[in-house]
Amino acid sequence: MSTSERTIWHIARTVPTTFLGLAVFAAASPALAAIRNVDCAKGETITTALTDAVPGDTIRATGTCRERITITTDRLTLDGQDRTILDGGGGTPTELSGVVTIDGARGVTITGLTIQNGPGDGILAIHAATFAVKSTTLQGHGFMGIDVTDHSTAELADVTLQRNQQGIDVLNASLVILRGRIIIRDNRSHGADVNGGSVIEIRGAHVEVSNNDFGFAAADGRLVVYAFTASRGSTITASHNRGAAIGIGTSLFSIFGPITITAENNGFGLFCPAGGKLLDPFGRGTFVLRNNRIGMFFDAGCSALVNPAKLTVQNNGTGILADGASFLSFVTDPPNGSEITGNDTDVNLKFGTRATFQGITIGTIVCDKTVLTRGTTVCP
Known part of the structure; x- marks a missing residue:
């Protein structure tokens, strides 16, 4: 050969x-991840694009898309490029239904959209979904702007939730992490609700909650600021909430990283009705409570361990009101200029409340005979 x-x-x-x-x-x-373009003005739909989507795909939508969608594909990105509307069409309010439902999918990203007019929720996450929402507005929904449930996890950054029944609901052992600028306003009920052992973590976010019933309502869960570097500079600014800026129910509000909390012109600045706890053991929280009907209210079994970076409670009807509270400790050592002054009544303690005020300037304190106090200011 x-x-x-x-x-x-x-x-x-x-x-x-x-x-x-x-x-x-x-x-x-x-299959290789792809960018799939959807022009809703031409009658194209996100639903059709989702039919063929594979993990890692990006769907870029434009126009006003009048549909409700379900995402079951991992690592999918839905990008509205800051100019797209996803409209749920309204209708009779329906619980646990989403304009966008994320059903068990992991690593989903929703960005650059206005999601509106859902009969139920704007975004509903179920079955341990994990997702991020960025630069998005959720408005006009019959129930929640964002509903995170069933062990799901969400990270929200630069999100506005307005004119819904409720802004955010977190339940059934789920987690929401807040970053960037978060605006929660004009919702008919609560701005953000935490239930069922769930957590809202504030991680470097600037949260503005205004004109809701309660701003934050942690009925049975936890609000927390950890000591991560990314958590530094966190703020909550709450105003004109009809019930309270922050309600902690039977829950825990834990502060381990620097945060400034400003509550002005609310019914209550902080409202604890039954067994909740406010913890700031390491002096990380700066509290400013002004012009509320009551600055801080602690009822049956509630407690506070607060060593504040600074505490200012002024120009409220009552600065701190405690009725049957378990134990209150407000301590600055050395004193740092913290004060409870200029309120109609600065501190009013009732029905067996025990309290320590150390290094805090207090104008007036009123107690009934069942109260025990100690520190630099005590009952007369």
């Missing part, structure tokens, strides 16, 4: 094997 014949025979034998290997490799490899 000549050299050229041997070469041709070798190619004929190896080429099929080579192509077979490539075919096997292609069959074993996942």
Whole structure:
């Protein structure tokens, strides 16, 4: 066999094997992620794009999309490019239904959208979904702007929730992390509700809650600021909430990282009706409570351990009111200028409340005979 014949025979034998290997490799490899463009003005739909989506795909939508969608694909991004409306069409209020439902999908990102007019929720996360919402407005929904449930996790950054029945609901052992600028306003009920052992973590966010019933309502869960570097500079600014800026029910509000909390012109600045706890053991919280009907209210079994970076409670009807509270401790050592002054009544303690005020300037304190106090200011 000549050299050229041997070469041709070798190619004929190896080429099929080579192509077979490539075919096997292609069959074993996942489909490559794609960018899928949807122009709702031309009658295209996000629903159709989702039918063929694979993990890692990005759907870029434009126009006003009048549909309700369900995402079950991991690592999918829905990008409205800051100019797209997803409209749920309104209708009779319906619980646990979303304009966007994320059903068990992991690593989903929703960005650059206005999601509005859902009969139920704007975004509903179920079955341990994990997702992020960025630069998005949720408005005009029959129930929640964002509903995070069933062990799901959400990270919200630069999000506005307005004119819904409720802004955020977190329940059934779920987690929401707040970053960037979060605006929660003009909701008919609570701005953000935490239930069922769930958590809202404030991680470097600037949260503005205004003109809701309660700003934050932690009925049975936890609000927390951890000592992460990313948590530094966190703020809550709450105003004109009809019930309270922050309600902690039977829950825990834990402060381990720097945060400034400003509550002005609310019914209550802080409202604890039954067994909740306010903890700031390491002097990380700066509290400013002004022009509320009551600055801080602690009822049956509630407690506070607060060593504030600074505490200012002024120009409220009552600065601190405690009725049957378990134990209150407000301590600055050395004194740092913290004060409870200039209120109609600065401190009013009732029905067996125990309290320590150390290093805090207090104008007036009123107690009934069942109260026990100690520190630099005590009952007369």
